[in-house]
Amino acid sequence: KDQSPNEFFTKPKTTFEDVAGLGEVKEELIEVIDFINSPEKYKKMGAKIPKGILFHGPPGTGKTLLASAVAGETKSSFFSVSGSEFVEKYVGVGAKRIRTLFEKAKKESPSVIFIDEIDAIGAKRSIDSNNEKDQTLNQLLVELDGFNTDQSVVVIGATNRLDLLDEALLRPGRFDRHMFIGNPNVKAREEILKVHTQNKPLEPDVVIKDLAKKTHGMSGAHLSSIANEAAIIAVRENKEKISAHHFDCAIERVIAGLQVKNPSIL
Numbered sequence: 001k002d003q004s005p006n007e008f009f010t011k012p013k014t015t016f017e018d019v020a021g022l023g024e025v026k027e028e029l030i031e032v033i034d035f036i037n038s039p040e041k042y043k044k045m046g047a048k049i050p051k052g053i054l055f056h057g058p059p060g061t062g063k064t065l066l067a068s069a070v071a072g073e074t075k076s077s078f079f080s081v082s083g084s085e086f087v088e089k090y091v092g093v094g095a096k097r098i099r100t101l102f103e104k105a106k107k108e109s110p111s112v113i114f115i116d117e118i119d120a121i122g123a124k125r126s127i128d129s130n131n132e133k134d135q136t137l138n139q140l141l142v143e144l145d146g147f148n149t150d151q152s153v154v155v156i157g158a159t160n161r162l163d164l165l166d167e168a169l170l171r172p173g174r175f176d177r178h179m180f181i182g183n184p185n186v187k188a189r190e191e192i193l194k195v196h197t198q199n200k201p202l203e204p205d206v207v208i209k210d211l212a213k214k215t216h217g218m219s220g221a222h223l224s225s226i227a228n229e230a231a232i233i234a235v236r237e238n239k240e241k242i243s244a245h246h247f248d249c250a251i252e253r254v255i256a257g258l259q260v261k262n263p264s265i266l
């Protein structure tokens with residue numbers, strides 16, 4: 001009863017296999033996963049679990065997906081919140097919600113707390129440091145400093161604007177591991193398209209390698225949407241399988257969507 005939305009958590013089934021490409025980032029995260037899965041090993045050696053990890057990079061590149069895979073790989077409780085939802089509330093509420101979020105995460109540990117758009121609370125503090133955002137940020141700093149490392153709570157923040165973040169947030173012991181998640185190259189696009197077509201019936205004329213070449217500059221989110229659009233077009237045409245032609249239409253549609261700055265004029 002009386003649960004605010006940020007206290008909800010899931011137990012994701014997402015694994016690293018669901019995340020295509022991003023090999024280097026995954027390698028770095030394997031260490032974090034091992035920390036959560038075998039804390040004794042590290043404790044014996046006097047090593048501390050990393051508390052805060054920052055994913056930065058353009059939108060739609062799999063930051064949320066990766067965070068949920070970290071939770072899935074460690075059977076952790078996954079708390080997913082957005083920074084913007086903390087600052088639009090009445091004064092004091094943001095800070096309180098941060099407090100309850102961490103309380104619950106500790107109780108349900110091992111836990112992964114994912115804070116999307118962390119720049120909404122973590123942007124550099126103003127001179128007049130009395131506004132809602134700053135109180136929320138201060139509380140986040142208190143929480144990060146407050147929990148000790150055998151509580152198996154890892155906080156992952158995500159932002160498109162690393163440059164906006166307050167230095168205090170990036171200090172050692174806070175969000176001190178930064179991982180850049182960029183748009184996929186041609187090889188990674190191929191892998192992402194494979195993930196998103198693996199359960200779809202494809203005509204033999206669908207060549208994933210070619211689709212990867214045709215989708216330069218697109219994010220994982222765009223590629224996932226192309227695979228879905230192609231399937232929808234095939235259904236609409238009453239076909240049994242998705243063909244190369246359906247993919248071409250889907251690519252065109254997604255490119256058109258990118259070009260339309262204001263979808264409401266359609």
Ligand code: ATP
Nearest residue numbers: 018019020059060061062063064065192220221224
């Ligand atoms: P935002 O910054 O807008 O929150 P994000 O980086 O968190 O975006 P996600 O929400 O993780 O992006 O990605 C959106 C969707 O795109 C995912 O649910 C997934 O279907 C697909 N996707 C993105 N990147 C990948 C990837 N590397 N492998 C497989 N699917 C991906």
